[in-house]
Amino acid sequence: MRKKLWLLSLSVLAGSVLFAQTKPVAFKGGTIYPIAGKPITNGTLIVQEGKIIAVGDASLKIPADAIVQDAKGKVIMPGIVDTHSHLGGPEGGDNSSALNPDTRAFDAINPTSDGFKKALAGGLTTLNIMPGSGHLMSGQTVYVKMREAKVMEDLIIVNEKGVFGGMKMANGTNPMRGTNGFPGTRAKSAAMDRDLFVKAQEYKKKIEKAGKDSSKLPERDLRLEPLVEVLQGKRVVHFHTHKENDILTAIRLSQEFGFRVVLHHVSEGWKVYEQIAKANVPCSIIVIESPGGKLEAMDYSVTNGAALSNAGVLTGFHTDDGVTDSRLLIRNAAMAVKAGMSKEKALEALTINGAKMLDLSSRIGSLEKGKDADFIILSGDPFSVYTKVEQTWVEGKKRYDIKNPEDKAFLVGGYKVYSTDREEYHNHDDEIGNQ
Amino acid sequence: MKKTYKLFSCFLFAPFIISAQTAIKAGTIYTVSGAAIKNGIVLVKDGKIENVGTDREVSIPKNYTIVEAKVVTPGFIDARSVVGFSGALNIPTDQDQLEKSSPIQPELRAVDAYNPEDKLVKYVRDYGVTTMHTGHGVGALVSGQTMIVKTKPGKVDDVTLVPMEMLAMTIGTAVQSNFQSPGTKAKQIAMIRAELLKTQAYMQKQNDKDSSKHPATDLKYEALSKLLKGEVKALITVNSSNDIMNAIRLAKEFNFKLVINGAAEAYKLIDEIKSVKAEVILHATMARNGGDMVNMTRESAAILTAAGIPVSIETGFEGYVPKTHVLIYEAALAVAYGLPYDEGLKCITLNPAKLLGIDKRVGSIEKGKDADLVLFDGDPYEYLTNVCKVMIDGIWVSDNCK
Structure with a gap:
């Protein structure tokens, strides 16, 4: 056998x-x-x-x-684009700082993780793998294709802006640890973000002032370099946010400093879809099985997909795997359709909209001549x-x-299909809200 | 006092149709106890099912309110949940499923903790769950007692079907993370055995002809005595095959009735499970496939059913987001992965009714049973199908299709 x-x-x-x-x-x-x-x-x-x-x-x-x-x-x-995944073990910052723009998920992920087989079983071909939400800024995310891989270089995909990842930020209760240099309130969270962006603005000015004279360049700063990319609009900020006030804070920060942002989770998006639409900010949303489990997400609604897409917001879906399972991302779109999202918009949200959020829509997200041959064959109605x-x-x-x-085993499960020591088993158990 | 309750609940139900006499006309009625009925009618009178059959067999008497639906099923029975104990907010004040002061506390009663007002009770009711086996959670060797409730609005006493159903037990790594001791698997089993031996001694003393030798009443051993006398079953959450075997060994040694709960690797131990006539409740397979459940398969329900082991499906326990699963979608997934269509419904109706010993009242659409019904606008398993109406004891408790 x-x-x-x-x-x-x-x-x-x-x-x-x-x-x-x-x-x-x-x-x-x-x-x-x-x-x-x-x-x-x-x-x-x-x-x-x-x-x-x-x-x-x-x-x-x-x-x-x-x-x-x-x-x-x-x-x-x-092929489905998952705009927010934690497969492969993407660690970012540690407990030493609430802001970690210098850490790269790229340096942590196991490129041979069997979690990627799970993604393939769910029809996912491109992922944005991100470090967690326990920091204001947990680090640089990485855009990957589900290719066969030995090393991380085999997986990454460089986008239209010349980068292969975004910057993960978070607000709300997850980063509010109140200890050890972490904020204890929402206002402090925003103040710490702003303080860092002001520094990045100054650093960017110095670089611009130096022009072609490399002797005038400021000393290299690993924390500020990726933020210069953010300020230049090359690197998108992926902003974890749940509550109405936190959503608006994320938008306010992006407008103050002129960075491009994709809002993630957006549990209370159905309350502020007009403001989100007005700010022209894309949303990568999650669909969960039932409300609860996390206090600040109690007002989550499965109608977010309908509310946001009807308001003209560029809307995509994500797994946040392991919060939801990569094998079930298409199902999550079905749940959004059941709650009022159009089927057409839900299919776009699974594909081209995610591609746009990652600055990859010239290569992926639709079946058109010249694009990458990333596609899935389904047995019937999606x-x-x-x-x-x-x-x-x-x-x-x-x-x-x-x-x-x-x-097929990676779809169905079974004895020792998935190794018990999977490093990417990301269940957010360590985060506030589950105490 | 009783009267006030009644008045109050009348007020509560005012927005719904109060209908002692209802006729439901449906394209398909899944009775579950028998074959599906095409173009059928269910008559409801005084909270009970008065009659069911095809529209040729059953005529609708005068004064019955007629409601139409594409599909009707019995109200769903969640074979094991922690809804009402593990609250939606997930903050210390709404988490009553696990007392961590000691790993063995069978005296903890479910009726003293159940919160019928929790947001999730309504949530699961709107998805067709009309009866829940709920109670103390996973994570202690004996975490406490379980109960059976109807999910209809009301106070604890009004909605309780069975106040003490089973003893909730766990063998597995979760226990070791919640307590200093047990810290190993062998210690877990040793601790359970020691308490069951003490229970045997306690029972023996109680039977002494000389009443002066009777032991002082001990709530812990009173509860464990019920297990050893066969009055209640042990609901043991076990997922890895060696933990399942440990539960089976305990059941053999102390001759108690065993329900294997969670049962991620039950597919490996079919003969062993049959040998002790253990019953099986499978955890929602849309749960995270980590920890002790890493080896679960979406085909478990199909494999066990084909082997002749009746399967019940539970929403089980979730420590984080989402706080509960949706029972009908778990049955749907089992059907999508090899379980015959009709068996899927059985896993969330008649099978759990039998396992819980309440099949005379609920679990199928039969004359004389409680009028607990779910009305759909399509295939109940399909993602895009809506649960339109839910009836409990003859009263509409949910109305979603406008």
Whole structure:
């Protein structure tokens, strides 16, 4: 049995390598949600060398040398973008400071973590992996593709602004530890943020003043360098925030210092969607099974997706894995639809909207000619409980196939599928609110 | 006093339809006890199911309020929850599920702690849960007693079906993180055995013909005596296969009725579970797959059911966000992962009713049973389907489809 499995996976592997490198692969007969346009019934998707070379209906000409895969009865859509994940063990700052712009999730993540198999089973192809929310600023986040990887360099994706991550910030109760240099109140939290940004502004001025004369450059400062990128609009701030007043504080800070921000969780977004829309700030929201468990998120509502997207806010979804499971992100979108979000907007929120938040929409988030061949094949309607992700393709390589028993195990679970010492088991147990 | 309660609850229910006599016409009625009925009618009178059948078999008497639905199921029974004990706010003042002063406290009664006003009671009711087996939580060798409640609005005494149902016990790493001792697995078992041996001695003294030799009443041993006499079952939360075996060994040694709860690795021990006729409650599989539950599978319900072990599904326990799972979605996931369609409903209705010993009153749509019903606008398992109305004891308690 074991040998058979091994042989099977070898052939699957060989197949995918072959697919990616040379011949075009065409998927025929499925319903395609390109996101960039209307759904195509009996559609055709052709990929080659990691890119999409054509998307169209049944009349699309398939190259003679193409490997053709029948997708009749299936749904094909872009790979899911998870705008907020903790897979792989992304530690950021420690207890020495509430503000840690110098720490990089990149330096902590295990690139071979089996958590990534879970992401693939859920149809996720791009993740924004972030350090936690126990600090005002817990560090630099990292944008990764679910490629096969040995080292972190294999996973990262550099975006349109030339960076491969954002900056994680948080307000509200999580960073309010009140000890050891951490704030004890909301006003102190904002004051500490502002103080650091004022320093970063001064540092940026010195760099600009030096111009091309490198002798006039200020001494290198690992804490301020990434914040200069933030002030330049290259590096986006991913801001964990729940309550109405904290949401507005995050927006106020972004306007004062002119940095680009994506609000995360946004539990009370349904109360202040007008203000969020007016500020033109994107929201990466979470959908949870029931209210409670955390005092400042008590007013969370599953109607956030509907309220924000109807107000014209760029809205995306995230897992916050392990708060919710990477295998269930599409389901979370279904829950938002049930609570009033349009299906079209929910599909955009799973794909292109997340891509925009990470400055990656020129490469991912929709099925268009020239974009990365990141897509998933579903057994049916994306919003049905009975539907499963059957295949996940990343840059033209089949990274997950439900027909492969080893892959399927990561979907279903079972004895010793996931190692017990998973370092990325992120349950927020250490955070305030669970005392 | 009773009268005042009644008046109060009348006032409370005023926005809902008060209907002693209701006829529900439905496209599909899942009775669970029998085959599904197409184009059926359920008659409700005085809080009980008066009749059920196809629209040819059952005619609607005059003066019955008629309500229509696509699908009707029995009210759901959560086989094990901590709702009403582990409050939604998750602050010290609303967390009553675990007393950490000592690892063995069977004398802690559920009725003294249950909070029917907690936000989550209404939340689960709106998703169709009409009966809950709830009580003291996981994390102590014996954390206390459990109870059965209806989720309808009302004071503790009004909503309680069974005040003392089981003894909540845990064997696993959670216990070691909550107490200085036990600090090892072997110590956990040694401590439970020691107390059960003392209980046997206590019972023996009670039976002494010479009443002067009877022991002084001890609340702890009174509660444990009920277990050893078979009056209540042990609800032991165990997930790893060696912990499940420890529970089975204890049940054999002390001859008590065992409910294996959580049961993440029960699929590895099918013969052993059958050998002691242990009953099984599976934890929500949408829980985090870490700790003792790391090896759980979404196919557990399908595997155990196929092996002939009746399965009940629980929302169980969550220490953080989300504070509870949604029972119907857990059954749905089990169905999406191999459990036959009808069995999915059974896992949250008739199976737990039998396990809890309340199947004469609830768990299926049958003549004479409590009128606990859930009305849907589509397939109950589907994400986009709504729970439209919920009825408990003949009274509408939830109305979501406007």
